[in-house]
Amino acid sequence: MLTAAATARNILPEMKDRSAGIVVKGSRFAPSNFIGLMGITMHFERGAEIVAEEDPAEYVYQVISGTVRTCKLLSNGRRQIGAFLMEGDYFGMEARAVHCFAAEAITDATIHMINRNTAFAAAGRDPEIARALWDITARSLDACQQHSLLLGRKTALEKIGSFLTEMAERQGSHAEIDLPMSRQDIADYLGLTIETVSRTMTQLECAGTIALPTSRHVLVKRRQELARLSAC
Template structure:
């Protein structure tokens, strides 16, 4: 069953960027099946994507073979806006994904003469920076329950603070994102459920029962 990953309404500041994607010359095959890669770490940056439906995971393979999940991208998010000439991460679909794409060269050419597009790109870049900061804050927490709760609350915020959360990622994905083992993530979720803070109806469906107490854990 395909997971529903609705996202908050696209900010008004992004409208110029969305319009640029709507008229872009690049037209990659869509939809992408779960498990397909939009691009790989180390590949030259050619296309920038805007997710319309589904979810995408981005990760970096470290020199020792470990995987570091750097982010999860939902509808309305832009993927592939790199500062360098090569992709720093691999982007892979977690579900069936519909996405529009634009050549980075074309995006740069349009931005050179479109101040509205420049402002939109700035807003997207700032939000990406804030997401990196949020991820760093999660990793800085010492206790496993703090990391897992911080992740759940952050993901819920991105979805508009729903009571029920459909997680498009696996527990291994979460573990690689918050710097824990999958066993620790599973044990922590079970502990939170025993304490009545959440209800994990399945490995992908979580209900936040005591949001105030959850927020207190991360305070």
């Protein structure tokens, strides 16, 4: 299957290094809105690969709707998910010429793609764009650093606690969480197995900290308790 970058290369050969490609007006999602003014928007079905590992890093991506995971496989099939990306989040803004992480749509997703060279060229002319590109990268770094802490030094219970707290915050709802990702995705994000994720969620439900009306729908009963478990 063709990845998004490969597809866009066919659609937009003439876009390279021009500062304005197909214009998408009034994007609400860019940290500074002008970044949303260049590039194209594409739709991906649940499960579709947006970026493959080792794809040339030609684009920066912003999630307009849906949820995306970035992931990397190790030799023996183990998988690490680097991040879950939701409305407004950027990905693919990395130092290397090829992407180290693949990106896949967890749900149907709308993604805005900006040519990297175009973005860097625009940054060369406009300091605000340069600063916006730096912000995107620095935010990814911040998220990655927090995640390292979790992976290196937290117990299964603390990992799940942190994860649910993070998801609640990102959804702007403190009592109700919708999980677009599977238990396996959560496990690969937290460095656990699917069984441990499942057991720990059950444990939190038994303790009355959360309720699980369905496996993808979490009600936070004792928010304080969950925050305490995060052990930051």
